[in-house]
Amino acid sequence: EVQVVESGGGSVQPGGSLRLSCAASGFTFNTYSMAWVRQAPGKGLEWLSYISSSGFTIYYADSVKGRFIISRDNAENSVYLQMNSLRDEDTAMYYCARVGWGEYYFDYWGQGTLVTVSS
Amino acid sequence: QSALTQPRSVSGSPGQSVIISCSGTSSDVGGYNFVSWYQQHPGKAPKLMIYDVSKRPSGVPDRFSGSKSGNTASLTISGLQAEDEGDYYCCSFSGTYTLTIGGGTKLTVL
Numbered sequence: 001e002v003q004v005v006e007s008g009g010g011s012v013q014p015g016g017s018l019r020l021s022c023a024a025s026g027f028t029f030n031t032y033s034m035a036w037v038r039q040a041p042g043k044g045l046e047w048l049s050y051i052s053s054s055g056f057t058i059y060y061a062d063s064v065k066g067r068f069i070i071s072r073d074n075a076e077n078s079v080y081l082q083m084n085s086l087r088d089e090d091t092a093m094y095y096c097a098r099v100g101w102g103e104y105y106f107d108y109w110g111q112g113t114l115v116t117v118s119s
Numbered sequence: 120q121s122a123l124t125q126p127r128s129v130s131g132s133p134g135q136s137v138i139i140s141c142s143g144t145s146s147d148v149g150g151y152n153f154v155s156w157y158q159q160h161p162g163k164a165p166k167l168m169i170y171d172v173s174k175r176p177s178g179v180p181d182r183f184s185g186s187k188s189g190n191t192a193s194l195t196i197s198g199l200q201a202e203d204e205g206d207y208y209c210c211s212f213s214g215t216y217t218l219t220i221g222g223g224t225k226l227t228v229l
Binding site: 035037044045046047050057059061095100102104105106107108109110111112 | 122151153155157163164165166167170171176208210212215216217218219220221222223
């Protein structure tokens with residue numbers, strides 16, 4: 001069974017940093033791209049970042065470019081999101097998702113980890 | 120990148136059909152056959168319902184179907200059931216690996 005489990009969320013002050021982790025299981029991790037998507041309270045979904053199966057190809061949404069860094073460790077079946085210079089508007093539930101074979105959709109999602117940015 | 124435009128809400132009675140539209144531009148929906156749809160129940164993670172405009176993942180009932188015409192994609196749910204109630208989001212590739220997601224549509228089963 002495919003499973004994706006996020007961790008690392010919490011409360012942080014504006015300007016602070018946080019590192020999210022996503023542990024995957026139930027599939028051959030090093031053959032799938034992964035992504036992060038967030039959802040602000042009461043709002044819609046927002047794609048944030050993509051990392052290819054090898055980790056060599058990475059993309060970011062403009063809203064987080066230069067502040068967030070995605071990475072992966074295929075030996076640990078994990079993907080990470082380093083979030084720096086956090087702002088109030090980064091408050092959201094952060095989801096880790098497996099990218100489907102077609103590369104342009106998310107076929108499995110974790111339950112999310114909540115990040116609250118507040119002074 | 121502007122979000123795709125979806126109706127805020129739609130509703131239907133059990134057994135009826137509903138259509139949720141997703142309006143974009145030639146730079147996203149109209150330019151690529153990479154539209155996906157997600158269902159989200161309150162407090163839960165999104166679930167993939169349709170990908171590549173009209174393909175259904177295994178396990179998704181064939182009551183769910185997707186289509187596209189020009190810059191507008193649509194999700195049709197036939198034979199509406201109570202468990203279909205929730206939020207639905209469309210998502211489109213919009214070039215150089217950017218994925219644009221709609222604002223979401225709340226489906227109410229009357």
